[in-house]
Amino acid sequence: MLNIVLFGPPGAGKGTQAEMLLEKYQLVHLSTGDILRREIATQTPLGLEAKKAMDKGELVSDQVVIGMIEAKIDANSKARGFIFDGFPRTTAQAIALTTMLQKKDASISAMLALYVDDEELIKRLLLRGKDSGRADDQNRAVIENRIKVYNKETAPVIDYYDQLNKYQAIDGVGSIDEIFSRLCTAIDQIK
Ligand code: AMP
Numbered sequence: 525m526l527n528i529v530l531f532g533p534p535g536a537g538k539g540t541q542a543e544m545l546l547e548k549y550q551l552v553h554l555s556t557g558d559i560l561r562r563e564i565a566t567q568t569p570l571g572l573e574a575k576k577a578m579d580k581g582e583l584v585s586d587q588v589v590i591g592m593i594e595a596k597i598d599a600n601s602k603a604r605g606f607i608f609d610g611f612p613r614t615t616a617q618a619i620a621l622t623t624m625l626q627k628k629d630a631s632i633s634a635m636l637a638l639y640v641d642d643e644e645l646i647k648r649l650l651l652r653g654k655d656s657g658r659a660d661d662q663n664r665a666v667i668e669n670r671i672k673v674y675n676k677e678t679a680p681v682i683d684y685y686d687q688l689n690k691y692q693a694i695d696g697v698g699s700i701d702e703i704f705s706r707l708c709t710a711i712d713q714i715k
Pocket of ligand 1: 556558578579589611612670
């Protein structure tokens with residue numbers, strides 16, 4: 525299996541790149557943000573509860589997102605591999621992911637972390653907010669909180685994968701195609 529954690533702060537381009545990578549490498553894309561937004565759209569109890577945290581730019585509880593990912597991994601038992609986008613966002617989630625994959629005799633092949641400076645992130649997210657209508661992309665204070673939460677709670681996940689020798693930094697500034705080609709070069713080296 526080829527299992528990639530596509531990592532980076534909000535606005536780093538994870539979703540865009542994941543869509544391109546899944547086609548090239550025939551992987552299943554698992555985005556916890558997308559799954560949560562579908563839960564909100566269909567007004568499930570889980571979605572309505574998660575929305576409270578998402579509207580503030582805070583993280584949804586580990587227990588909820590771990591359960592969601594586990595269900596998706598189980599539902600895709602024939603997958604050649606997964607691209608994890610927006611997950612894991614805490615070290616507890618990373619540890620849970622290792623355990624889930626171990627049950628399938630699998631592991632994370634690489635954690636590719638996109639680097640983009642904060643001003644560029646804010647610019648990209650405000651632009652995306654105009655097009656996508658995502659509420660959490662339209663408010664500068666919420667965006668800044670998401671970046672703060674990323675630095676405090678999510679960035680330590682880098683250390684977890686670095687200790688496993690799975691971490692690679694990727695420059696996330698440039699054209700979509702340039703960044704895609706950097707990611708492909710990194711993936712082709714680990715295959
Ligand atoms: P995203 O689409 O990845 O930017 O996620 C949007 C929002 O969903 C985040 O700001 C969090 O509130 C929530 N979320 C997505 N993934 C996770 C996760 N792995 N852990 C906790 N909260 C998450």
